[in-house]
Every structure is written in C-alpha cells, then in structure tokens.
Amino acid sequence: MNVKNGTFLLIFVVLLAVTACGCMEQTGAEQVQDTTNTTMEITDMLGRDLTVPEEITSVYATSPPSTILVYMLAPEKVAGWNFVNTFDHTLMNDEYLNLPVLGGWFGTQTGNYETIITIHPDIVIEGFTTDGQIDDAIVRRQESFGNIPVVAIDDSIIFVEESDPTIEYVGELLDCEEQATDFIEYRAGILDEINSKVSDISDDEKVRVYYAEGPTGLKTEPSGSQHSQVIDICGGINVANCSLTPGSGMTPVSIEQVMEWNPEVILTSNAKFYNSVYSDPLWENIDAVKDERVYLAPQNPYCWIDRPQGPHLIIGTVWTATVLYPDLFEDMDMEQTTSDFYSQFLHYDLTDEELESLLDP
Known part of the structure; x- marks a missing residue:
C-alpha cells in the first residue's frame, strides 16, 4: 500500500468513527428524551410515589377484585387472569377468554413472580384491604417485580357507600375516566333505588x-x-x-x-x-x-x-x-338490566338464549 492510499484510508476511518460517535450520542439523547416523555409520576392509594409509563397498555392485577375492575373499565389492558372461575366462564369474547391465567396472591393462592414477568406488563396492580398501612407484602411485590411498577389500590368491595375512590383512581390511572364515571353513576343509581325501596x-x-x-x-x-x-x-x-x-x-x-x-x-x-x-x-x-x-x-x-x-x-x-x-321490585326489568350491564361493563352482548340460561340456571 502506498502512502497516498494509506492517507486516504486513515482519513476515511477517522471520519467513520466520528460519524458513529455522533450517531451514538444522538441516539442516546433521543432515548433519554423518549424515556422522559413516556413516563409520569403518580402516587398510589397507599401514598407511595411511583414512576409509571405515561401510556399504560398492559396491566396484571394480583387479585380478583382488581382484575375484574380493570376488565370492566379497560378490558383491552388486561394482560392475564389471576384465577380460573369455578363456574361457567363462557360469556366473554375470545380475546379476553383466551388470556393466560397466571395466578396471584389472594386467599390461599400464591403467585409466581417469574411467570408474570414473562408477559411484560407495564404495571402490576396489587390490591390491599388493610387500614391503609404499607405492609411487607407490598414491599415484597415491588422488590420481586424489579423495574415493573407495583401500584397499590384499595381492594375492598363494600357497597355501603355510593361513591368508590378506587374506581375513580383506576379510571384516571388507565386513562378510562369516562367508563369509570359511567360505572360510578350506574352503581350509585342502583344503590339509591334499592335503598329507597327497602329502607322503610x-x-x-x-x-x-x-x-x-x-x-x-x-x-x-x-x-x-x-x-x-x-x-x-x-x-x-x-x-x-x-x-x-x-x-x-x-x-x-x-x-x-x-x-x-x-x-x-x-x-x-x-x-x-x-x-x-x-x-x-x-x-x-x-x-x-x-x-x-x-x-x-x-x-x-x-x-x-x-x-x-x-x-x-x-x-x-x-x-x-x-x-x-x-312485589317491591316488580317494575325492575331484570332481563333488560342484565343485558345492558353485560354490554356496557362486561363487554359482551348476550343472546336471548344466554340471557335466559343466565337468569334461570
């Protein structure tokens, strides 16, 4: 190789290296910018500060109440089920019915962290029914799930109150406020009607x-x-x-x-x-x-x-x-109420035969 050719080769290598470094720096800057733009800071219902994706598209909840709540508000974001229903489980569209069943922590059930991690949920929702104190279970969940944020919500299902802060909270968290508001209003209307007729x-x-x-x-x-x-x-x-x-x-x-x-x-x-x-x-x-x-x-x-x-x-x-x-509730059209509820909140349109079988098992 002569000197002239060697010089040109050296210049070419240097330019290539500089260009590569510039691309790496640009890519790194873009990555930092993307990370900044796609996360947000939240406070869960136990007062814990967390960083979660700005757009949450995949959620795994670790107990039935929170799983069903996510399904009712944002079914497309359910990453899997944590329980197998011991009864029929057919009144559900295939895209939800065929989601994986990966367990959780409820009753005597013990979930498997590694199995849940393999489906890569954006967040894990952990329900609690304590007095609002951060307990060891929440700490263990976060440590075991690593970089996947564990969001604690109140799992208590108590119908003495017409409003429910958990429904509102999950609606905001999953960007489905309208569906959450509709359900809160539906729930309040049902409780109002029942109470007005039985209280006397x-x-x-x-x-x-x-x-x-x-x-x-x-x-x-x-x-x-x-x-x-x-x-x-x-x-x-x-x-x-x-x-x-x-x-x-x-x-x-x-x-x-x-x-x-x-x-x-x-x-x-x-x-x-x-x-x-x-x-x-x-x-x-x-x-x-x-x-x-x-x-x-x-x-x-x-x-x-x-x-x-x-x-x-x-x-x-x-x-x-x-x-x-x-006699007191003879004006309650159970068939229409059921059909409407399933369509709006369980995301399934019942046939006449399914409705009859459901109400008269």
Whole structure:
C-alpha cells in the first residue's frame, strides 16, 4: 500500500468513527428524551410515589377484585387472569377468554413472580384491604417485580357507600375516566333505588335469609361479612347467628342450627347444593324449601353475589333485591338490566338464549 492510499484510508476511518460517535450520542439523547416523555409520576392509594409509563397498555392485577375492575373499565389492558372461575366462564369474547391465567396472591393462592414477568406488563396492580398501612407484602411485590411498577389500590368491595375512590383512581390511572364515571353513576343509581325501596320495611316484615355455601349448604356468612353483604344491602335479615370466620369466611354450621333459624329464603352460589336441596330430607322442613324459595345466583362469567369478590357484584344486588322482594321490585326489568350491564361493563352482548340460561340456571 502506498502512502497516498494509506492517507486516504486513515482519513476515511477517522471520519467513520466520528460519524458513529455522533450517531451514538444522538441516539442516546433521543432515548433519554423518549424515556422522559413516556413516563409520569403518580402516587398510589397507599401514598407511595411511583414512576409509571405515561401510556399504560398492559396491566396484571394480583387479585380478583382488581382484575375484574380493570376488565370492566379497560378490558383491552388486561394482560392475564389471576384465577380460573369455578363456574361457567363462557360469556366473554375470545380475546379476553383466551388470556393466560397466571395466578396471584389472594386467599390461599400464591403467585409466581417469574411467570408474570414473562408477559411484560407495564404495571402490576396489587390490591390491599388493610387500614391503609404499607405492609411487607407490598414491599415484597415491588422488590420481586424489579423495574415493573407495583401500584397499590384499595381492594375492598363494600357497597355501603355510593361513591368508590378506587374506581375513580383506576379510571384516571388507565386513562378510562369516562367508563369509570359511567360505572360510578350506574352503581350509585342502583344503590339509591334499592335503598329507597327497602329502607322503610319494618324489621318484622323483612325477609329472613340464609346464605348456603359449599356442596352441603352447611357453611355460611353472618351479617357484616363481605361475602354476604348483598343480603344486608337489599333489606334482608341474615339469620346466621354464628361467628365470622376471618379471611375466606365460610363458617361451618349444623342442619339443626339452620332448622332453628328457619329462613324464608335461601341464597346459594353452589350448584351442587341447589340441585340436591329439594330432594334432601334434611332440608325438607325448612320454610324456604317448602315454599320453593331457594335461589341459585347467576354465575357467568363471575358469580353475582360472592366469590370472586369484585365490582361486578352490583348486578347481584339488583338480582338479590328482586328475589327477596319480588312485589317491591316488580317494575325492575331484570332481563333488560342484565343485558345492558353485560354490554356496557362486561363487554359482551348476550343472546336471548344466554340471557335466559343466565337468569334461570
């Protein structure tokens, strides 16, 4: 190689290196700028300051109430389910029905961090039902999920209040304020209507109700339990004079106790119990059975009155009110109410056959 050619080659290499450095610097600047523009600072419902993507498109929630809330408000952002419904799960469009089931932390369930991380959610939503204190679970979640922000929200599903700050918060977080507002207003309207009709019922005129859980019907929830709150809301008297089992509930009782309580109405979410109660001699002398007032709650895609807990239970309050006081709520068109609720908040248009099967399982 002569000197002249070597000089030109040297100049070419230097220019190439300078150009590459400039491109790298430009790319780095653009990356920093993009990162700045695509994140935002938020405060979760436990007061923790977090940095999250400005546009959240994928959410994994770790418990049923928060998962169902995300589905009701922004179904396209649900990255996966954390539970498999033990009942039918068919009244849902395929794009949601076929999402992966990856577990979570609720009841006795223990999730797997690595499995959830593989679907790359923008954020993880962790529900809490404590007194608002940051507990070890939240800290563990954030440490285990690494760079994926863990947003804490209040998971309590309590219908004594018409407003719900959790619905509003998630609506703002996921940029679906309109849907959140619509649901808050719908929920308030339902509670208003029910309360206006049952608040004046005297105690001696209130229907006596037993909530039968489990395949034998011999587990239940007393008044005050989150699992039986629809009875309290709808003006029924919960006859279960027993202890409240913390957490998952389901206090065992005897058939003798149920006979002593002698409810006028029995509600259940267990199909096996419902299908056997009218032929079981143990139950034949109870008024609710003699009068054929045992009712199986609709449960597709989620049970309407309990397990999984979630904001969808508001439709269960309508159903419970019409079951307990059919004359008082005779103007409530349950078929139209159900169709509208499923279309607007469960994102599924029921056929006539599906509607009939749902309301008369």
